[in-house]
Amino acid sequence: xxxxxxxxxxxxxxxxxxxxxxxxxxxxxxxxxxxxxxxxxxxxxxxxxxxxxxxxxxxxxxxxxxxxxxxxxxxxxxxxxxxxxxxxxxxxxxxxxxxxxxxxxxxxxxxxxxxxxxxxxxxxxxxxxxxxxxxxxxxxxxxxxxxxxxxxxxxxxxxxxxxxxxxxxxxxxxxxxxxxxxxxxxxxxxxxxxxxxxxxxxxxxxxxxxxxxxxxxxxxxxxxxxxxxxxxxxxxxxxxxxxxxxxxxxxxxxxxxxxxxxxxxxxxxxxxxxxxxxxxxxxxxxxxxxxxxxxxxxxxxxxxxxxxxxxxxxxxxxxxxxxxxxxxxxxxxxxxxxxxxxxxxxxxxxxxxxxxxxxxxxxxxxxxxxxxxxxxxxxxxxxxxxxxxxxxxxxxxxxxxxxxxxxxxxxxxxxxxxxxxxxxxxxxxxxxxxxxxxxxxxxxxxxxxxxxxxxxxxxxxxxxxxxxxxxxxxxxx
Ligand SMILES: *Cc1c(COP(=O)(O)O)cnc(C)c1O
Numbered sequence: 001x002x003x004x005x006x007x008x009x010x011x012x013x014x015x016x017x018x019x020x021x022x023x024x025x026x027x028x029x030x031x032x033x034x035x036x037x038x039x040x041x042x043x044x045x046x047x048x049x050x051x052x053x054x055x056x057x058x059x060x061x062x063x064x065x066x067x068x069x070x071x072x073x074x075x076x077x078x079x080x081x082x083x084x085x086x087x088x089x090x091x092x093x094x095x096x097x098x099x100x101x102x103x104x105x106x107x108x109x110x111x112x113x114x115x116x117x118x119x120x121x122x123x124x125x126x127x128x129x130x131x132x133x134x135x136x137x138x139x140x141x142x143x144x145x146x147x148x149x150x151x152x153x154x155x156x157x158x159x160x161x162x163x164x165x166x167x168x169x170x171x172x173x174x175x176x177x178x179x180x181x182x183x184x185x186x187x188x189x190x191x192x193x194x195x196x197x198x199x200x201x202x203x204x205x206x207x208x209x210x211x212x213x214x215x216x217x218x219x220x221x222x223x224x225x226x227x228x229x230x231x232x233x234x235x236x237x238x239x240x241x242x243x244x245x246x247x248x249x250x251x252x253x254x255x256x257x258x259x260x261x262x263x264x265x266x267x268x269x270x271x272x273x274x275x276x277x278x279x280x281x282x283x284x285x286x287x288x289x290x291x292x293x294x295x296x297x298x299x300x301x302x303x304x305x306x307x308x309x310x311x312x313x314x315x316x317x318x319x320x321x322x323x324x325x326x327x328x329x330x331x332x333x334x335x336x337x338x339x340x341x342x343x344x345x346x347x348x349x350x351x352x353x354x355x356x357x358x359x360x361x362x363x364x365x366x367x368x369x370x371x372x373x374x375x376x377x378x379x380x381x382x383x384x385x386x387x388x389x390x391x392x393x394x395x396x397x398x399x400x401x402x403x404x405x406x407x408x409x410x411x412x413x414x415x416x417x418x419x420x421x422x423x424x425x426x427x428x429x430x431x432x433x434x435x436x437x438x439x440x441x442x443x444x445x446x447x448x449x450x451x452x453x454x455x456x457x458x459x460x461x462x463x464x465x466x467x468x469x470x471x472x473x474x475x476x477x
Contacts, residue, residue: 005058012055015070017077019044027078035085047080083436092440093461093468097415097453099365100270100405102190104442106303106310107405108361108458109342113308116345120337127337140325142340146347150273151287153298153315157325158343163193164333165299165312166267170202170230172324173263173297177229178207182215182248184241185234189269189406195234204229213245217252224260231257233295235285237269237406254294263296263320269406271300271313273350279367282411287315296320302339304405307362308346309339366403366413368455376454376462377416383466384420387473392422399446401455419449420469430472437468 022028022044023037031040051073054060092104100106109117130137140157147156159165170179179199186208188194199206207228209219220231231253250266257264271287284305290298297320302311312333314324324330335343349356357363377396384394397419400412422430427445434441434450441464443450452465 009055009058012060012068012073013052015068015073016048016052016055017070017074019048022074022077025074025078028081031081031085039085040081043081043085044077047077047084050080051077086438090439092442093458093465094442094456095452095454095465096442096444097399097401097417097451097456098404099362099401099456100304100403101442102405106301107307108365109309110307110346110349110359110361112349112359113342113345116341117338120341125337125341127340138325139334139340143344143347146344146350147313147315150347150350151291151298151315153287153291154318155321156313156315157321157330158302158335158340159312159314159330159333160335161303161310162267162269162299162301162312163189163198165314166195167198167202168324168327168329168333169265169297169299169314169320170199170204170232171329172327173265173320174202174204174229176203177205178223178225178227179204179230179232180207180209180220180223180228181232181234182210182219183208184210184212184215184245184247185232185236187234187236187238189238195267210248213241213243215248216246217248217256220248220253220256224256224262228260228262231262231264232267233264234267235269235271250290250293250295257296258294263317264294265297265299265316266290266295268298268300270304270306271298272305276305276366279363281366281413291315301405302343302346305362305403306346307360309342311335311339311343365455370414373416373454376457376459377418380418380452380454380457380462380465383462384418384469387466387470388420388422391424391473392420394418394420395449397446397449397451399451399453401453413455415453415455417446417451417453419446419451421449422473433472434468437471439464439468441465441468 019041023041028040051060094101094104128137128139143158144156147153159168181195186195196206207223209215209223233250233253250264253264268285268287268290270284272284273287275283275286277283287298287300295316297314297316299312299314300306302308302313314321349360357367381394381396388394397417399415399417401415402412421427427448427450430450431443431445434443443452445451457465
């Protein structure tokens with residue numbers, strides 16, 4: 001390192017403000033009124049350490065390093081503190097157009113589910129007590145009857161997510177024994193759920209049959225031995241194989257299972273409780289259909305098409321579900337009261353079709369009419385035009401939304417995109433500023449425009465988007 005650089009570093013270190021001085025500044029006092037003093041202190045210390053490190057590693061990029069002064073550093077710490085002190089889990093506006101986005105918390109909950117969450121959060125609750133006898137109850141009983149009614153299954157259990165449901169079912173039914181699965185169904189979901197890995201962790205031995213694009217019933221049959229415990233079918237949620245393909249239908253697997261007295265499990269992933277084609281949407285497997293076809297175990301997520309909280313739902317034959325509930329692993333994978341409260345409210349909504357279509361946010365977003373979407377797009381465009389003036393351009397373009405969550409993988413829903421471009425800023429920079437705003441706004445970039453897909457934007461959020469953009473435009477860049 002050159003001597004000049006060394007002395008520059010020392011000079012900057014010397015300029016680093018002291019905690020007490022920072023705390024005496026009015027900007028930080030305001031923060032102390034809003035948050036607790038201890039919390040502000042802890043964030044300031046963290047950022048001072050960070051700044052010290054940045055200076056030592058010559059990573060600090062402040063304007064005009066030569067003439068930097070203590071106030072510049074104080075302002076830098078203020079900015080960092082203001083940002084970091086906000087809760088880490090906070091609402092964001094999803095203008096990205098993916099309805100079930102794992103990164104954004106998947107399903108938006110219905111009003112009923114939100115109310116149920118609040119009621120249960122406020123005090124004690126009947127999560128595991130039999131109120132009649134006063135004895136210890138069973139949390140699985142809380143929603144089991146609803147799931148039986150809605151799917152036609154004999155019994156049901158609920159765990160932390162569908163990955164847990166799959167793990168638990170495989171461990172219960174097939175530990176140290178073989179599970180036969182088609183090579184065309186060895187899916188990866190979202191990077192961390194991979195069927196072969198889950199299988200290994202469950203203690204089951206994977207017996208893959210057929211080929212990627214072609215698996216016939218006799219492939220399964222030839223693989224059956226006395227070590228076989230289970231036939232597994234996995235819905236290839238997030239991809240589709242086209243061309244020369246053959247997949248063995250569940251029906252045939254069920255018949256094979258009956259012939260050899262082997263249970264059949266169907267991992268549906270999303271698993272809808274309704275046939276979506278009645279709304280003009282592409283078909284997605286329906287849980288009740290798998291049960292009617294004869295699957296012994298069906299697993300699916302609570303927060304994909306079902307539209308509830310994160311959960312994994314297992315429905316099927318009573319004796320298997322009973323064994324699953326009694327598995328020691330079930331305790332480690334169980335859900336808490338908040339999940340059960342929101343899930344129960346979500347499931348109850350399915351008993352009132354009219355309210356379901358009106359109030360189930362996932363269904364609502366999927367079934368928005370062209371008119372509704374166009375109207376929202378025009379509202380947003382007009383709002384943005386009012387503040388942009390000559391600093392950029394706002395246009396409406398046709399586009400496509402996605403259901404996401406591994407549902408309707410190859411299908412898209414036509415939508416309208418409000419596309420915005422600024423003269424002073426690249427689309428990447430603009431979209432980053434939107435993400436770092438309060439509330440954060442998630443967008444995508446289409447042909448160098450920042451695109452707001454109004455399908456996934458809630459009505460009251462259109463105004464908020466305009467406010468966020470106005471704030472960005474008013475910053476001095
Ligand atoms: C999404 C999915 C999973 C994982 O479900 P999580 O609820 O995310 O744990 C497992 N299997 C399939 C087929 C899926 O689509």
